[in-house]
Amino acid sequence: MTVRDGSYVDAIREAVHQEMERDPSVVCFGLDVDDPKAIQGTTRGLVEAFGPGRVFGTPLAEDAMTGVAIGMALAGLRPVHVHIRMDFLLLAMNQLVNIAAKSSYMYGGQLHVPIVVRSMIGKSWGQGAQHSQGLYAFLMHVPGLKVAAPTNPHDAKGCLVAAIRDDNPVMMVEHRLLYPHRGPLPEALYEVRPGRARVVAKGADVTLVGVSHTLVECLRARLHLGEIGLEAEVVDPIWLAPLDADTIAASVAKTGRLVVVDNGWTTCGASAEIATRVVERLQGTREVRIHRMGFAPTPCPPTPSLEDLYYPNARTIAAAARDLVEGKATGWLPPERDDTREVEFRGPF
Amino acid sequence: MTDLARLYRSLYRIRRVEEEVARVYPTDVIKSPVHLSIGQESVSVGLCEALEPDDAAFGTYRSHALYLAKGGDLRAMIAELYGKATGCAKGKGGSMHLVDVAAGVFGASAVVGTTIPHAVGYAYAVRLRRERRVVLCVFGDGATDEGVFYESLNFAALKRLPVLFACENNGYAIHTHQRLRQHVPDVCARAAALGIPAERIDDADVRTIAARARAAVDAMRGTDAGPFLLECMTYRWKEHVGPAEDYALGYRDRAEAAPWIAGDQVARTGAALAPDERARVEREVEAEIADAFAFAEASPFPGPEELGRDVFREAP
Numbered sequence: 001m002t003v004r005d006g007s008y009v010d011a012i013r014e015a016v017h018q019e020m021e022r023d024p025s026v027v028c029f030g031l032d033v034d035d036p037k038a039i040q041g042t043t044r045g046l047v048e049a050f051g052p053g054r055v056f057g058t059p060l061a062e063d064a065m066t067g068v069a070i071g072m073a074l075a076g077l078r079p080v081h082v083h084i085r086m087d088f089l090l091l092a093m094n095q096l097v098n099i100a101a102k103s104s105y106m107y108g109g110q111l112h113v114p115i116v117v118r119s120m121i122g123k124s125w126g127q128g129a130q131h132s133q134g135l136y137a138f139l140m141h142v143p144g145l146k147v148a149a150p151t152n153p154h155d156a157k158g159c160l161v162a163a164i165r166d167d168n169p170v171m172m173v174e175h176r177l178l179y180p181h182r183g184p185l186p187e188a189l190y191e192v193r194p195g196r197a198r199v200v201a202k203g204a205d206v207t208l209v210g211v212s213h214t215l216v217e218c219l220r221a222r223l224h225l226g227e228i229g230l231e232a233e234v235v236d237p238i239w240l241a242p243l244d245a246d247t248i249a250a251s252v253a254k255t256g257r258l259v260v261v262d263n264g265w266t267t268c269g270a271s272a273e274i275a276t277r278v279v280e281r282l283q284g285t286r287e288v289r290i291h292r293m294g295f296a297p298t299p300c301p302p303t304p305s306l307e308d309l310y311y312p313n314a315r316t317i318a319a320a321a322r323d324l325v326e327g328k329a330t331g332w333l334p335p336e337r338d339d340t341r342e343v344e345f346r347g348p349f
Numbered sequence: 350m351t352d353l354a355r356l357y358r359s360l361y362r363i364r365r366v367e368e369e370v371a372r373v374y375p376t377d378v379i380k381s382p383v384h385l386s387i388g389q390e391s392v393s394v395g396l397c398e399a400l401e402p403d404d405a406a407f408g409t410y411r412s413h414a415l416y417l418a419k420g421g422d423l424r425a426m427i428a429e430l431y432g433k434a435t436g437c438a439k440g441k442g443g444s445m446h447l448v449d450v451a452a453g454v455f456g457a458s459a460v461v462g463t464t465i466p467h468a469v470g471y472a473y474a475v476r477l478r479r480e481r482r483v484v485l486c487v488f489g490d491g492a493t494d495e496g497v498f499y500e501s502l503n504f505a506a507l508k509r510l511p512v513l514f515a516c517e518n519n520g521y522a523i524h525t526h527q528r529l530r531q532h533v534p535d536v537c538a539r540a541a542a543l544g545i546p547a548e549r550i551d552d553a554d555v556r557t558i559a560a561r562a563r564a565a566v567d568a569m570r571g572t573d574a575g576p577f578l579l580e581c582m583t584y585r586w587k588e589h590v591g592p593a594e595d596y597a598l599g600y601r602d603r604a605e606a607a608p609w610i611a612g613d614q615v616a617r618t619g620a621a622l623a624p625d626e627r628a629r630v631e632r633e634v635e636a637e638i639a640d641a642f643a644f645a646e647a648s649p650f651p652g653p654e655e656l657g658r659d660v661f662r663e664a665p
Binding site: 058077079143 | 438448467662663
């Protein structure tokens with residue numbers, strides 16, 4: 001298999017392009033998918049290749065267009081519906097929760113809704129309260145939905161291909177700051193199947209689980225921890241629903257310490273679910289210490305001085321992990337490293 | 350069978366199914382909220398008269414009439430109301446979620462307006478594949494309060510999709526009249542504002558509805574003529590949900606219902622048939638209904654292994 005270096009944007013675009021070539025039932029639409037900016041490039045070239053019948057921008061009607069996607073799926077198409085911000089999904093929740101998630105069950109297996117909903121989480125350059133939300137916990141809550149949150153180009157392509165081929169509704173959670181990230185990107189089509197997490201770095205002292213972009217921060221935190229002689233194991237869930245808690249629990253069984261870092265609020269969030277499932281598996285057999293991190297329990301402030309405090313970052317994660325390992329508040333905060341500084345995007349968009 | 354006899358059979362069958370549902374309801378064999386179609390039969394029957402078997406229909410939680418008029422399986426419907434494993438949704442849907450894909454009846458929804466965009470998306474696929482099918486989208490006047498109604502009609506008009514929108518206007522969203530909810534209670538004007546031609550049929554006459562629906566469907570079938578909207582005025586005789594009358598609630602009175610009951614399409618269509626033909630149709634329908642209720646009674650409930658099935662469709 002030929003493997004090139006490619007970006008997360010390349011991976012998303014290539015997955016849809018190749019699947020549309022392979023399967024004429026795949027269609028792609030959403031606000032601005034065919035405009036000059038092409039959703040940060042993730043839909044570039046699709047309308048030229050497949051025409052405006054299969055690739056089109058839509059009216060500003062998230063509710064109806066989600067229902068339209070469901071109707072297309074009932075007629076045998078495989079729609080990929082794109083939202084440039086996850087915040088806008090709230091306008092589509094009725095169709096997603098009341099119809100897409102329930103159709104297979106509520107219609108006794110007669111109907112199936114193979115739709116993919118791509119949505120992007122924003123961060124930095126003052127995205128503010130309504131361009132920054134990681135709302136996947138809402139979706140994880142509902143039986144009948146699958147949720148993927150890949151963190152590198154390889155998994156982005158594989159998850160999206162698996163999502164398009166899945167006979168069920170799949171929510172594809174993308175993070176704006178992951179888009180420029182580069183990595184190995186196989187040329188051929190392949191699937192990163194639902195329900196399998198991956199240990200991305202080995203370590204014996206503490207397990208770090210990061211969701212979406214916070215996985216990157218966990219890997220950076222691991223570098224800080226290495227400087228003080230602590231080895232962190234980092235686990236990428238990849239899929240939030242179905243969630244591979246066994247792989248995470250196996251890591252914690254080894255380390256005895258778990259820091260879950262979410263790209264959302266902690267209350268009733270993905271971090272709560274992950275921590276609970278680990279405890280359910282290990283209680284009575286292994287003493288486990290757990291710490292959760294996530295967005296500050298506020299709306300996201302746009303001003304840099306507050307935005308920096310709002311998000312967990314590599315240094316705060318490392319500090320929390322050390323405190324967990326030592327069982328006390330050490331007051332330690334690692335010094336900044338040039339190689340862990342995020343390349344954030346500049347405005348206006 | 351003559352056209353008239355076929356129409357009567359469909360009307361009478363729906364009326365009698367609903368009456369049987371109402372009759373057995375107090376015994377609790379049906380543990381599902383039922384929104385009966387009694388009084389509104391002619392809308393679904395007239396609309397479906399214009400459809401081919403492979404055309405698609407999308408309805409609402411008050412869909413018993415549409416399901417039956419489109420050819421949905423009667424045994425599977427009654428078994429679904431009884432919560433039995435042989436139901437059209439294996440007992441996992443209930444009265445508000447009837448479905449029969451083989452008959453072109455797509456799943457009904459309890460959330461008002463939610464199936465309108467499904468019909469539009471289905472029609473998009475039909476046009477993309479250059480098929481000659483059309484899609485019937487039935488909703489109530491309450492759905493025209495919802496934002497998704499406008500969003501969906503706009504997209505259908507924009508893409509010239511073959512959808513017959515049919516507003517089954519019984520005047521009430523539960524107990525609240527349209528005039529208390531809409532400053533301009535004119536559904537046709539709303540469609541026209543979105544570029545969709547529309548027509549109101551005031552008397553629920555089944556043959557008028559069938560003729561107008563056929564004209565609209567014939568124009569859009571296999572063409573880029575685009576959608577059409579029919580506003581079919583009708584009247585619900587029973588309570589919003591349940592088997593009884595509800596005039597005692599005081600939100601409407603019998604005088605309002607009287608002309609609709611006097612113009613009952615089931616009775617009028619039956620009266621237009623020769624007595625012996627009418628008797629034969631009724632005899633056959635009664636036997637079919639008795640069979641369907643007996644089938645539901647005799648069918649098993651789903652076993653515990655069914656609780657977790659069908660949440661997802663897994664690859665074969």
